[in-house]
Amino acid sequence: MYTETKKARGISMNRTISDIAKIAGVAKSTVSRYLNGGSVSDSTKKKIELVINETGYVPNTFAQSLKAKKTNIIGTIVPRLDSYAASNTLIGIDEELRNQNYQMLIANTNQDLEREIESLYSFERQKVAGIILLATVITEAHLEAFQKIQIPVLLVGQYNENTYSLIHDDYAASYELAKNILEKGHRKIAYLGVTEKDIAVGVKRKQGFKAAVKEYPNCDVRYYETGFKILDAMKAADSILDDFQPTMLFCATDNIALGALKASYLKGVNVPSDLSIVGFGGYEITEVIHPAITTAKFHYKEAGHMAAQQIVRLVNGEQIQKLTLSRFEIIERESVDNLTDSKI
Numbered sequence: 001m002y003t004e005t006k007k008a009r010g011i012s013m014n015r016t017i018s019d020i021a022k023i024a025g026v027a028k029s030t031v032s033r034y035l036n037g038g039s040v041s042d043s044t045k046k047k048i049e050l051v052i053n054e055t056g057y058v059p060n061t062f063a064q065s066l067k068a069k070k071t072n073i074i075g076t077i078v079p080r081l082d083s084y085a086a087s088n089t090l091i092g093i094d095e096e097l098r099n100q101n102y103q104m105l106i107a108n109t110n111q112d113l114e115r116e117i118e119s120l121y122s123f124e125r126q127k128v129a130g131i132i133l134l135a136t137v138i139t140e141a142h143l144e145a146f147q148k149i150q151i152p153v154l155l156v157g158q159y160n161e162n163t164y165s166l167i168h169d170d171y172a173a174s175y176e177l178a179k180n181i182l183e184k185g186h187r188k189i190a191y192l193g194v195t196e197k198d199i200a201v202g203v204k205r206k207q208g209f210k211a212a213v214k215e216y217p218n219c220d221v222r223y224y225e226t227g228f229k230i231l232d233a234m235k236a237a238d239s240i241l242d243d244f245q246p247t248m249l250f251c252a253t254d255n256i257a258l259g260a261l262k263a264s265y266l267k268g269v270n271v272p273s274d275l276s277i278v279g280f281g282g283y284e285i286t287e288v289i290h291p292a293i294t295t296a297k298f299h300y301k302e303a304g305h306m307a308a309q310q311i312v313r314l315v316n317g318e319q320i321q322k323l324t325l326s327r328f329e330i331i332e333r334e335s336v337d338n339l340t341d342s343k344i
Contacts, residue, residue, distance in 0.1 A: 015057040024051045072102045074311055075123035075131045079111045084254075084283045085300050086134055089156060092304020093132060100312050102129070117141050124149040130311040132156055136198050152314035156307050158200055159323060164314065166307050166324040170200045170280075173296040173328040174208030177278055178250065180294075180330055182212060185339030186248040186276060188220045189213075190240045192260065193252040194228060205252050205280065222246075226256060233259025234266075241267055247276060247339065254279035254286050257293050261335070272337035282331060291334035298328050 017035070021028040024047045034040045034048050051057070074097055078086045094104050105128060107119040116133075120142075123131050131151055135142075135158040146153050146163055155165040181189075191209055196202040206223070213219050222244055226236035237249065237260035251257040257279030261271060269275050271291055279286060282297025303326040313320050 015055050020048065020051050020055070020057055023055070024048050071127050071129045073105050073126070073128045074102050074308070074315075075105050075107065075119070075126070075128040076134070077107045077109060077116060077119045077123075077131065078134045079109055079116070079136050081108050085157075085281060085298070088300035089134060089304040089307070092301035092306075093308045094304075095301075096305040096308030097312070100308070102308075102312060111136070113137065113139065113141075117145055120145040120149055120153075124151055130154070130315045132307050132311050138199075152311060154307060154311045154314065156303065161322070164310065164320060164322055166303060166310060166326065167200060168298045168303065169325045169328055170204035171208040171211075173280065173298070173330075174205040175212045176208075176328075176330055177280070177294075177296045178209045178212035179215075180332070181248055181250065181276065181278060181336060182216045182219075183340075184276075184336060187216070187218055188244075188246045189222075189248040189250055190244055190246040191221060191223045191250045191252075192233065192236060192240065192256055193223065193225055194256075195225065201252055201280075209250060226259075228253060228255060230255050230259040230262070233257075234263045236260075237263035238267065241269060241275070247337075249275060249277045251277060251279045254281035254283040254293065254295055257286070257295070257335075258289075261289070261291075261293065272335050276336040278336060282329075287331075287333070293335045294333045295331050296328055297331045299326060302326065 017031050018028055021031045024031070026044055026047065030040060030044060031048055034045060040048070076090065076093060078090065080086060090106065097104050105123070105126070107122070109115040109119060120131065128151065131153045133153060134156045138155070138158055138160045143160070143162055153163050155163055157167060159165040159167050191206065193206050194202045213221055224236055224240055226232045233251070233256040240246070240249065241263065249260050251260055257277050260277050264271050264275055264277070271277055277293060279293050279295045282295050286293040286295050306324060306326060310320050310324060
């Protein structure tokens with residue numbers, strides 16, 4: 001009969017399944033079956049539950065998942081962790097996965113595509129239930145990996161017709177933001193974007209901007225390219241201000257806008273009376289700096305929640321749309337001058 005006292009057992013967070021089995025007087029396989037939701041008699045179940053409650057035993061859910069036929073782990077691949085967009089998306093993914101009793105396992109690739117591909121295969125070996133890929137570029141190697149691993153994959157941030165995607169509506173956001181500044185009278189505009197290898201930021205945002213510009217006559221627009229880092233944007237903006245002297249610097253990301261704002265300050269160019277600046281993302285810092293930056297705000301945390309919901313549905317064999325769009329809003333702040341007002 002099971003009569004050991006709590007004192008004799010000892011409360012410990014470091015107990016193993018073997019310890020629990022020994023104290024409860026049952027086989028290790030019985031404890032494992034109980035923890036994995038298998039069939040165990042009511043009397044045995046009560047024994048095991050009592051030991052677990054009194055010892056403070058915490059199951060290693062990661063190890064359990066690796067042994068189970070169906071895991072509760074979602075692999076999430078990110079190109080960089082020091083990104084506002086990525087970190088807030090991850091927060092949303094983690095919160096929603098926890099609500100649905102799933103765990104998130106993160107692989108940071110440091111913007112290395114080879115590491116990104118290897119992470120896909122590594123997650124397969126770790127038996128994750130599904131993979132969320134915060135993508136920047138989708139190559140043939142990616143598509144080959146998606147086919148080989150036979151695990152549900154959801155892209156976040158990029159669209160590809162061969163798999164499921166959740167994207168920010170970069171085209172529409174750029175179109176609306178461009179319309180906003182064009183309606184304020186800006187016609188001499190520098191567009192500062194990024195490499196077109198990045199379809200969402202490098203291509204779609206430029207396409208949306210161009211579509212809006214076509215609707216307004218007498219526009220003098222020049223296109224420039226920079227990197228994603230603030231320091232790179234500072235150098236590019238400094239050159240643009242010497243070369244072109246636009247009334248508007250339309251930046252493809254908030255980080256680029258921040259770099260442009262710093263470059264303007266260093267050159268003694270006043271924002272917004274001499275130069276207006278807009279960005280993309282809605283980063284918190286764009287609201288607290290002076291002047292606060294007008295931006296197309298994406299709801300990254302909300303998108304993370306949506307991504308987690310979508311991947312869980314895929315893991316459970318449910319149907320979802322091939323393409324899901326997250327919402328955006330145009331946030332008007334102090335960095336844009338209304339040129340139409342000056343003509344009144």
